[in-house]
Amino acid sequence: MSNKRVYEVMYIALPEADDEEISKINETLKKAIEAQGGSVVKIEDWGKRKLAYEIKHKHEGRYVLIELEGSGKEIAELERRMRVNDKIMRFITVRVDEDRKAAEKIRAKRQKRRARIGAVKVAEVAQATTEEQPQEE
């Protein structure tokens, strides 16, 4: 597979973690990704959010989303680091490139369909008007 894979990695840090700690974590994770030949597309800080259920007796957590591109080798190291970090309560890795491609296909299909329906309607209207005209005469 020469194709680049795209992953979304999200982690929940302790609610007590301040901005400095979060950026430190992000920095180390970024370095780990780049050391394995991957690249970070974006890092999104969602800030503090209420958890839908308790994790480690906490009701809140700091959410951070990282989108990265790479071969897939960097994930193992990334996950190991997150598992070791005691500031991180939970994380998830989702591969998104294939799903996005599939979504793109559907979008194209829908657009085509919409265009076809539009064309049929235009044709119907045109036909209706041409049919009306001889009657009027």
Next chain:
Amino acid sequence: MDNEKKINMQENVENEINQANIQRTTARNRLQIEIPEYIDWKDVKFLEQFIPERGKIMPRRISGVSAREQRLIARAIKRARIMALLPFVKD
């Protein structure tokens, strides 16, 4: 006798078809949700529409979404649950 049975069966089948049609249209009318091409597991607002009070995933006989969409929605909800974006159970 045989003829009567046949007629009855035919009526039954017709009834079933009619019922199925009614159910389908009402189900479709029940949820007028625009389903995006890419179902994102982080889109809590969208996914919340498919979890009624108990926090369970809404069956597609009620939401009226396609099988493919239901599959993708269910997967997205499960991912969101792992990250505590959505509850496993609500009480």
